[in-house]
Amino acid sequence: MRRALFIVVLLLFAPIPMIGAETETIHLWSEEPPGAVLLWDESGNLTSINPDQPIDIHLPNGNWSLVRLIHGIPQDNPLLFNQNTNASNFLEQVIENPRSVSGHAHLDLLGPIEQAASLNATWSSTISIPNTLGHPDLPDSHLGITHQITSEFSGNASLFSEWLSNHSQIGCCAYDKIDMVGTPIVTSLVDNNSWGWEIEANLSGLADSRSTRLLWIPITGDLSDHTDLRITLPAPHEIRYSPQSEHISGLPDDFVVHRSAIDVTGNITIALGTNMAPTASWYADERQLPWLPFAQSTTIESSCSDTSIVAPQSRFILQSENTTLFDENASNVTIDPMFLNLDYSTWVNLTLECTDPQGLMTNHSQELYIDGIQPTRNLQMEYMHLDDQEPVVVDVGQQTISLPSGAVLSGSTQAGDDSAPPVDIRWTSNKTNGWIQLGIGNHAWDDMFVQGPHINGQHLTIEDRHQAKPLTVYSLELELVDAAGNYATQSWDVLVTDRTNPNPRPALSVDGNYYGELNLPIEGGPQIDVSLEESWDDIDAIEQLTWSVELNDEPLNVGQSWSEVESFTLPALPAGRHILVVNATDSSGNKGTHSMLFVVEPPMGGFLQISEVVKIGTGGPGEPGAMDITLENTGQGETIFRLCYLQDCTSEFIAVQATVDGPGNMTHRLSVTEWAVGDVTIRIEFDDNTSEEFETKLIISSEMTPLMWILLMLPPLIGFIALWRLKKQSEQEDA
Missing domain, CATH: 2.60.40.10 (Immunoglobulins)
Structure with missing residues (x-):
């Protein structure tokens, strides 16, 4: 600490004791750290002691003194020892009235305190120092003033008093950064218990041209800093400011600087000024x-x-x-x-x-x-839903406001009061965290109200989303506060009704596996199963919904209740694209629809049909020719075939496969070596040695000659003549 600065300097030059040595030594120890202490031998030589660690040192044989320090001042009754010693009891003793430095100082500024003017002041101070501490400017101050008088002044106290008078300074202050000067009158004080001095002086200083006067009080670590300094100012001046104001107390024109409470060296800065009246508010x-x-x-x-x-x-x-x-x-x-x-x-x-x-x-x-009058208001509220044509006016006198989910609720408030300032308008709700609407005098707002997060949805398990959920009820409060703090409130329950459509969610599966690119249904294969277990409604239980199903724009009679439609099987379907529509209606009449497109692939294998045969040329029986044969394949997969007529066959072809968009179409030419008379039959031969025959509408016949036409007409002519003769003979018999 600054107060024991000169003691610390002495300790810096003290020799380091032997640690752990055990021969020809004295062991000094303690159970706890000793705090601030001084240790010296019979010649007065100091030995350094760590105040924060328990003592454990070995000292040379001889007579030793251990003294405790309080605020840097050596105390009476030192521990004297010349053998192994435990200092714990000595260090734990309570010192009832510790020795300390006492005294006071007074700086009385007489004035004038003005720009560029000389300042007059008086200084008086007194200090009393215990005789356990010597003068810091003389050797061995830790041994006390009596030792110094004996060693330095041969025991002559008068010589010491004279020396003290010549070596004591005022140590006052600086005015506007220039030291104040004066001739001190020093009176030394020496008795058996203490020593010190008194100083009286007339001081003067010179102000600079700045508007603010500064007073500097030096803190140097001298013994004088152990005493407080009182400063008095002439009227109408006062202390204005000080960075060290926590160490200053008293009145604005009569205050005390507590120098003993400051642990660092430097200057205390005090700004002086003319007293001004305080401000009031x-x-x-x-x-x-x-x-x-x-x-x-x-x-x-x-x-x-x-x-x-x-x-x-x-x-x-x-x-x-x-x-x-x-x-x-x-x-x-x-x-x-x-x-x-x-x-x-x-x-x-x-x-x-x-x-x-x-x-x-x-x-x-x-x-x-x-x-004493509450604020009043004119309030209008209404809501509007996307499905509505006109807004619905809300009866603000009712406790409950019912509106459909997704509706936008709006409020308009005009507030008034008998006092002049406008009324604060505050709307609050638990709709969302921190929902608040603020206004002054007139205020309008609107916000959409929907069901809360507790409703059914895909975030819930299937079992939970199938359960009924309560309608959401929000609180809504209007508070009007006038400038005086009078308030009027009104609150409502906002009931959000069900206006949200159910959510049908059909899932297709084939042969126990979900429908997908890797698991598409095939015509003639396993049937398609439909599951609606992923469906939900935001409010109603799943059993409360009414269902209908359409397949390719035709109603599918699978039932209307949940137990009937939860899972069902589609009828056998041909290859192609199909549309499944599932409708669900909740108890509030909201209808949800889910439409999905799915495909059925053609069957596996070759399913060939001849759709058209065109004869090339006019060749007749026995003549060569050709046919263009058009085929349809309603199957998928690789199919190898050839076309044959009698003994004539084409080379092998790979059939065009059918897709979900229709059969595969192809046309191939079959060359004929010699037409045979009669119907033309086409044979399809497959690579597995099977075949199929198809009758065409083509007939091969010979060209007609005149004789052939006569022979062709002769039988009908003979028949006609015979009939005519028979009729004529019948008429004759009747006649």
């Missing part, structure tokens, strides 16, 4: 002055501020017309209109007086209005 939490509520008490805090180190005194005076309601010296007052028997809608006067320690005063006065 007040405030009230959660109030807009001058408006005060009639039914609530209001606490008004004074805000008296000054440029000095001491806060001004506050005085409140409340008056109604010519009657004083209270007059109090206090930093705050509470105004309770009902307790003071005030009527609402009346004005009262409040005055605050702020007085500094030098008697300068400032007051602040204001008329306060006692407001």
